[in-house]
Amino acid sequence: MSRTFYVTTPIYYVNDVPHIGHAYTTLAADVLARYKRLKGYEVFFLTGTDEHGQKVEKAANAAGETPLELADRVVKRFQALWDKLDVAPTDFIRTTQERHKKGVTHIFRQILAQGDIYLGEYEDWYCTPCETFWTETQLIDGKCPDCNRPVEKLKEESYFFRMSKYQDQLLAHIEATPDFIQPKSRRNEIIAFVKEGLRDLSISRTSFNWGIPVPENERHVIYVWFDALTNYITALGYPDQGGNFSRYWPVDVHLIGKDILRFHAVYWPTFLMAAGLPLPKKVFAHGWWTVEGQKMSKSLQNVVEPNMLVDKYGIDAVRYFLLREVPFGLDGDFSHTALVHRINSDLANDLGNLLNRSTAMVNKYFDGLLPQPGPLAELDAAFREKTETMVAQLDTCLDELAFSKGLQAIWEVISAGNKYIDETAPWALAKDPAQRERLGTIMYTLLEAQRIVHILLSAFMPRTAAKALGYLGWSVSPRGEDLQWGGLVAGTRIAKAEALFPRIEEKSE
Numbered sequence: 001m002s003r004t005f006y007v008t009t010p011i012y013y014v015n016d017v018p019h020i021g022h023a024y025t026t027l028a029a030d031v032l033a034r035y036k037r038l039k040g041y042e043v044f045f046l047t048g049t050d051e052h053g054q055k056v057e058k059a060a061n062a063a064g065e066t067p068l069e070l071a072d073r074v075v076k077r078f079q080a081l082w083d084k085l086d087v088a089p090t091d092f093i094r095t096t097q098e099r100h101k102k103g104v105t106h107i108f109r110q111i112l113a114q115g116d117i118y119l120g121e122y123e124d125w126y127c128t129p130c131e132t133f134w135t136e137t138q139l140i141d142g143k144c145p146d147c148n149r150p151v152e153k154l155k156e157e158s159y160f161f162r163m164s165k166y167q168d169q170l171l172a173h174i175e176a177t178p179d180f181i182q183p184k185s186r187r188n189e190i191i192a193f194v195k196e197g198l199r200d201l202s203i204s205r206t207s208f209n210w211g212i213p214v215p216e217n218e219r220h221v222i223y224v225w226f227d228a229l230t231n232y233i234t235a236l237g238y239p240d241q242g243g244n245f246s247r248y249w250p251v252d253v254h255l256i257g258k259d260i261l262r263f264h265a266v267y268w269p270t271f272l273m274a275a276g277l278p279l280p281k282k283v284f285a286h287g288w289w290t291v292e293g294q295k296m297s298k299s300l301q302n303v304v305e306p307n308m309l310v311d312k313y314g315i316d317a318v319r320y321f322l323l324r325e326v327p328f329g330l331d332g333d334f335s336h337t338a339l340v341h342r343i344n345s346d347l348a349n350d351l352g353n354l355l356n357r358s359t360a361m362v363n364k365y366f367d368g369l370l371p372q373p374g375p376l377a378e379l380d381a382a383f384r385e386k387t388e389t390m391v392a393q394l395d396t397c398l399d400e401l402a403f404s405k406g407l408q409a410i411w412e413v414i415s416a417g418n419k420y421i422d423e424t425a426p427w428a429l430a431k432d433p434a435q436r437e438r439l440g441t442i443m444y445t446l447l448e449a450q451r452i453v454h455i456l457l458s459a460f461m462p463r464t465a466a467k468a469l470g471y472l473g474w475s476v477s478p479r480g481e482d483l484q485w486g487g488l489v490a491g492t493r494i495a496k497a498e499a500l501f502p503r504i505e506e507k508s509e
Contacts, residue, residue: 002040002041002042003040003041003042004041004042004043004044004247004248005032005033005036005041005042005043005044005252006043006044006045006046006236006248006249006250006251006252006253007029007032007033007036007043007044007045007046007251007252007253007255008029008045008046008047008232008251008253008254008255009025009026009029009046009047009255009256010025010050010254010255010256010257010260010264011047011048011049011050011093011095011228011231012047012048012049012050012078013049013050013053013055013056014049014050014051014056014070014071014074014075015055015056015059015070015074016074017074017077017305018077018078018081018306018307019304019305019306020289020304020305020306020309020322020334021257021288021289022078022081022306023081023085023306023318023322024286024289024322025255025256025257025286026047026082026085026087027085027087027319027322027323028255028286028323028328028401028403029045029047029087029089029255030045030085030086030087030088030089031319031323031398031403031459031460032045032253032255032398032401032459033045033088033089033090034088034458034459034462035398035456035459038455038456038458038459038478038479038480039395039480040479040480040481042247043090044090044091044236044244044247044248045088045089045090045091046089046090046091046092046093046231046232046235047082047087047089047092047093048091048092048093048094048095048231048235049071049074049075049078049092049093049094049095050095050224050228050231051067051068051071051075051094051095051096052067052095052096052210052211052212052221052224052227052228053131053208053210053211053224054128054131054205054207054208054210054224055128055129055131056070056071056210057208057209057210058128060210067210068096071094071096075094079092081306081307084306084307084310084315085306085310085315085318085319086315086319086462086463091235093231093234093235095212095227095228095231099234099235099237100230100231100234100235101212102234102239103230103233103234103238103239104212104222104226104227104230104234105212105215106238106239107230107238107239107271107275108214108215108222108226109215110275111161111271111274111275112159112215114274115162116161116162116165116274117159117160117161117162117203118159118160118162119157119158119159119160119217120157120158120159120160121155121156121157121158122154122155122156122157122158122160122202123153123154123155124153124154125139125151125152125153125154126151126152126153126154127144127146127147127149127151128152129144129147129149130144130146130147131223131224131225132144132146133154133202134151139151146259154207156205156206156207157206157220158202158203158204158205158206158220159202159203159204159214159220160200160201160202160203161200161201161203161226161270161271161274162200162274163198163199163200163201163266163267163270164197164198164199164200165274166198166269166270166273166274167194167197167198169273170194170198170266170269170270170273171191171194171195173269173279174187174190174191174194174265175191179281179282180265180279180280180281180282180283181261181265181282181283181285182282182283182284182285182329182401183284183285183329186258186261186265186285186329189261190261190262190265190266193262193266194266198266198270201223201267202223203222203223203225203226204220204221204222204223205220205221205223206219206220206221208221209221211223211224211227212227225263225267226267226271229263229264229267229268229271230271232251232254232268232280233245233249233277236248236249249277249278250278250279250280250281251280251281252281252282253280253281253282253283253284253401254280254282254283254284255284255286255401256283256284256285256286257285257286257287257288258285258286258287258288259288260285261283261285264280264283264285265283265285268280284328284329284401285329286328286329287326287329287330287331287332288331288332289304289326289331289332289333289334290331290332290333290334291304291333291334291335292333292334292335293333304334306318309339313339313340313343313504314501315463316460316461316462316463316464317339317342317343317347317501318339319460319461320342320346320347320407320460320461321338321339321342321343323403323404323407323460324342324346324403324404324407324408325338325339325342325404326404327402327404327405328401328402328403328404329401337506340504340506341506343501343503343504344503344504344506346411347500347501348499348500348501348502348503349503350411350414350415350418351411351414351464351500351501352497352499352500352501353418354414354417354418354421354446354450355450355468355471355497355500356496356497356498356499356500357418357421358417358421358443358446358447358450359447359471359472359494359495359496359497360496360497361426361427361443362443362447362494363494363495363496364430365426365430365439365443366440366443368493368494368495368496369491369492369493369494370443370444370447370473370488370489370490370491370492370493370494371439371440371441371443371444371490372440372444372490372491373440373441373444373445373490374437374438374440374441375441376441376445377438377441379420379423379424380441380442380445383416383417383420383445383449384445384448384449384485386412386413386416387413387448387449387452387453387485388485390409390410390412390413391452391456391483393406393409394406394409394410394456397409403460407460410453410456410457413449413453414453417446417449417450420442420445420446421446424442426439426442426443429442444488444490447472447488447494448485448486448487448488450468450472451469451472451474451487451488452483452485452487454468454469454472454474455469455478455479455482455483456483458478459478464500464501465478467500468497468500470495471494471495471496471497472488472492472494473488473492473493473494473495474487474488474492
């Protein structure tokens, strides 16, 4: 049996335009998917759009179009952005697709038939932008605790899901499975929330029409979160439990923003428990991005538009920056100054300079043909060992979703490569014919370490890695088995590398 790996992003709401937060989650999932493929896994990487609910209906009415027309228009923007960022999902699910509606209807019917969904009446404070009901005690100064906007008192007939019934089972699962909710601070938050007591959850609405109708009672539409969360299994063919579902479920990791943790770590697992389905292996909630120290908001006009970033700085610089700048799971601050600094120091000075210097020396001293290495001296062996250790380190980091830490480990090898050049001083050895074998060993060691570095970087910066490997005469698609030392063959034609990342002139204020 081949090893499989299933990773998802949230499905993005179509009343929004794609911003840096969407790009961040989706890039993280793409890097993970590429890395696992590199390591020989069969990967299913899912993203998509959440297209139902009152907010979409209101936004469409305001724009003078149907909800589906609005969704079709916004979906194209998300898909175009993923293409532009070299994000390659296995599937893109839309909640308006028939395959999705069929799965949602099936799971609703099943849970209803077993008595875990019942018809009642709901009265509470409702926040339309968040599509969430709140109790009086949860409001802050009479407003929604999540978005601080006004709420309205609503009373309507509603179907309820017996979430309270699964409280103890959920708590037992969270406590028995330390990795289920990550990072740890988020796990503690959810444990505290569940211990306060779970209430039954209203999972239908009668105040609008844009959604999946409740089976046999079409006055009701299914609550947007019950509908949306089910995408993770409908994309695998559920209710058919063979095929992709049996192959990839339970998911290895749901990557989400911390604002939707409760839906993924409380609602979704209890829905699955009720349906008798396995729970996700991991839900990982990352932090938020602020911009120049301020919260991103339309009113402040500081929403960072990923298309513009790519046009200005290039795809791989943006991919690198977002995953390197901030430990995944913590909040981060975006600034153009920080991005330019990363491009100049990490990408131009360190990564690009190392490749440029070493390929230039092979061309100068060996006519562009990779020399045969001789015995390794202590310096060479130490550099080789550092490279080999980093391969294992990266594996651990990416299993823990520590993207920034993983990139740091790679960069320590790149820095060690630049230092290795300075310490071995090839230009001095080149003047002495008796040192030719020694010089050849140094050149081989330098380029072989970079071959391994760029195979790993192909998950993070696919275009840059392909270009760099091309200069090294390596044309094989990145594979895990090629991470062993000694892949480059003596006599390979090495091209003199051009700058991978031109420096950006920093404007003085």
